[in-house]
Amino acid sequence: MHGSPSNSASGSSEVQHRRAGVRDLPVLTKILLVMLVTGVAGIGASVSALSALSGASARTQNLSDDNLVSTAVLGEVDAQVLTVRLQLASIAMSSTEQDRATFKANMDKAATAASDLLKSYTTHAPTRSSPPS
Numbered sequence: 001m002h003g004s005p006s007n008s009a010s011g012s013s014e015v016q017h018r019r020a021g022v023r024d025l026p027v028l029t030k031i032l033l034v035m036l037v038t039g040v041a042g043i044g045a046s047v048s049a050l051s052a053l054s055g056a057s058a059r060t061q062n063l064s065d066d067n068l069v070s071t072a073v074l075g076e077v078d079a080q081v082l083t084v085r086l087q088l089a090s091i092a093m094s095s096t097e098q099d100r101a102t103f104k105a106n107m108d109k110a111a112t113a114a115s116d117l118l119k120s121y122t123t124h125a126p127t128r129s130s131p132p133s
Helices: 009-016 027-093 097-124
Strands: none
Touching: 027 097
């Protein structure tokens, strides 16, 4: 009977001095402890989610900025190409050499502007070499 508790005063005092666990706490303390743990976990999850959303927002803004510049440049190229076509049609319909020279000069300006804009587009065009992170 060495391992069994005895009914003596020293045996019952050993049982009473065991380590206090959560089940020995009052109900109100247990409820407050659960609320505290849940609150800390909620705050941690919220901070993590806000951090991830902030990063996603920054990446989306960068994509939007890149696409906006590229789209604007392509719109300008389209306008210059239409100008070239209009000037070419005007050359075909003109009857005097002076009118043809004026339309050709305007067409050359528009073609140069379109070429410059295409060069600008290549510097602003979004790259597809790496997938978004």
